Amino acid sequence: MLSAVRASVEAGELDVAVPEHVTVERSKNRDHGDYATNVALQLAKRAGKPPREVAAVLAARLTAVDGVASVDVAGPGFLNVTLDAASAGALARTIVEGGAAYGRGDSLQGLKINLEFVSANPTGPIHIGGVRWAAVGDSLGRILRAAGADVSTEYYINDAGVQIDKFGASLMASANGRPVPEDGYVGEYINDIAAEIVAAEPDVLTKPEDEQKKVFTAVGLRLMVAEIQRSMEEFGAHFDVWFSEKSLHASGAVEKAIERLRAQGHVYDDGGAIWLRTTDFGDDKDRVLIKSDGETTYFASDAAYYLDKRDRGNEVCVYMLGADHHGYVGRLKAIVACAGDDPEHNIEVLIGQFVKMLRGGEEVRMSKRAGNIITIDDVVEWIGVDAARYSLARSSTDSTLTLDIDLLTSAARENPVYYVQYAHARTCSIMKNAAAAGVDKGSADQFKPELLSHELESILLGVLGEFPQVVAKSAEWREPHHVARYLEQLAGAYHRFNDSNDNRVLPIGDAETTDLNRARLWLVEATRTTIANGLELLGVSAPERL
Incomplete structure (x- = not known):
């Protein structure tokens, strides 16, 4: 399309500057061709011509392009482009030859992003809200990398502050057979960790209580972080960096951050307290960095942590926070502004809404191990890693989410992860049967894409062609759910193609293998490749059989 615009400008047919980008989208209605663009409407004012006149100029140029069957001017000046069967079908060869690289692009090339997600307090197992961020965050990291970004994924360990003291006190109380403090932590996991500490250090209970508490706090924290790391690894969520809040204090980074912000004015x-004037940048009130009693606030750690991320060369810092952290958005952006950065570019804060789970139509509220929360291990036990990751990533994080355990463990069309994985398994089955029957798709030179002219083949090719754009959009908007929804659309198109009596892929019995059989094998392999690539971006397996 850009080539057509450039040619029209060079020929003097249009007097405009050639735009850097032109939006071309797959037509939702097959009657409107394969692709549509509104470029004529965008250029009309600058060209000093009616949109339909600009569209007619571009249509004449496009019609002469090899592989274009027709170009229609529609409505106020839209261009609807239809490809010939050979050009459309050639996409199957492009996908197969691209393999695992198909769908990847460079729209975010050169952008260094720090992506922080989960970051739950190390005082208990990861709960259902954190599980959602584990699925969404890890998928987003994969998608951003697929779009060319340099991404560092990070878990912020809140290992300093009052909650850590309460955690240690709760462990010590459990080990001594006493009730945990009123504002402490409860659940079987507290008893389990306390018993593990006593087993490892049998003389701990003979120490004075202040020394006991230090041991229970330090060892308990180490064990809990190890537990979180285990659960994240088993869930397939990878973190490049595990960052300790305590390290900010130990290194003097907090004090240095305050002085840097002071130098910024x-x-x-x-x-008697030290404040950051965040109201200058839209916060509802100024924030305390150091209390009058000399105690450092969490906000001071937040400021130091942001500056540390930027000092590590990250251009954009993405924070993924829970639904109860809306109030943090303004203050985090104020930190960025106070540091002299652009709060509309250097920081992004994503808020995730709550999740609930149903079994037998009733909400499940309790964990066997944690008592009053559903943990990541519960979710994995009930529905498995694949179903959990897919179902948690397939909806916008702006909306609350309900997961039906019965549905997500069923082999039903209504189960989205099964529906997509089954499509992949069906493609693998065909390729396996083809190999067993000695049917080969042939070389790229033998492939005849013009034979893929059936309506269901054209629809499937059209959906396959959308994948790179979906990945780029998901990365730009920081929304992995577009990939999941796309995979469901692709699975639907493939199931319809596969179930049609008109589109038999393999020859029947001893019938000779035709060029059409081989062309359809290319199409099946392209579908398998694209589904596998999409599932990989979501951290979900692509099984060869179900």
């Missing part, structure tokens, strides 16, 4: 002293 945004730190002031009042009432």
Whole structure:
């Protein structure tokens, strides 16, 4: 399309600057051709011509392009482009030859992104909200990399502060057979960790209580972090960096951050406390960095942590926070502004809504191990890693989510992960049967794409062609659910193709293998490749059989 615009400009047919990008989308209605663009409407004002006149100029150029069957001017000036069967079918060869690289692009090339997700307090197992972020965050990291970004995934370990003291006190109380403190942590996992510490250090209970607490806190924290790392690894969520909040204090990074912000002119002293003037940048109130009693606030750690991320060369810092953290958005953006950065570019804060699970139509609320929360291990036990990752990533994080355990463990069309994985398994089955029957798709030179002219073949090719754009859009919008929804659309198109009596892929019995059989094998292999690539972006397996 850009070539057509450029040729029209060079020929003097249009007096406009050639745009850097032109939007070309797959037509939703097959009667409107294969692709549609509104470029004529975009250029009309600058060209000083009616949109339909600009569209007619471009249509004449496009019609002469090899592989274009027709170009129609529709409505106020839209261009609907139809490819001939050979050009459309050639996509199957492109996908097969591209293999695992198909769908990847460079739309975010050169952008260095720090992606922080989950970051739950290391005082208990990962709960269902954190599981959602594990699925979405890890998928987003994969998608951003597929779009060319340099991504570092990170887990922030909140291992400093009051909650850690409460955690240690709860472990110590359990080990000594006492009730945990009123504001402490409860659940079988507290008893399990306390018993593990006592088993490893049998003399711990003979120590004075202040020394006991230090042991239970330090060892308990180490064990809990190890537990979180195990559960993340088993869930397939990878973190390049496990960052300790305590390290910010130990290294002096918090004090240095305060001085840097003071040098920027945004730190002031009042009432014996040290404040950051965040109201200058839209926050509802200024924030305390150091309390009047000398205690450092979490906000000071947040400021130091952001500066540390930027010092590591990250251009964009993405924070994925839970539904109860809406209030953090303004203050985090204020930190960015106070640091002299652009809060509309250097930081992005994504908020995820709540998740609930149903079994037998009733909400499941309790965990066997944690008591009052559903943990990541519960989710994996109930529905498995694939179903959990797919179902948690297939909806916008802006909306609350309900997972039906009965549905997600069924081999039903209504189960989205099964529906997509089954499509992949069907493609593998055909390729396996073809190999067993000695039917080969042949070389790329033998492939005759013009034979893929059936309506269901054209529809399937059209959906296959959308994958790179879906990946790029998902990366740009930071929304992995577009990939999942696309896979369901692709699976549907393949199931319809495969179930049609008009589109038999393999020859019957001893019938001779035709060029059409081979062409359809290319199409099946292209579908298998694309589904596998999409599932990989979501961290979901692509089984060869179900």
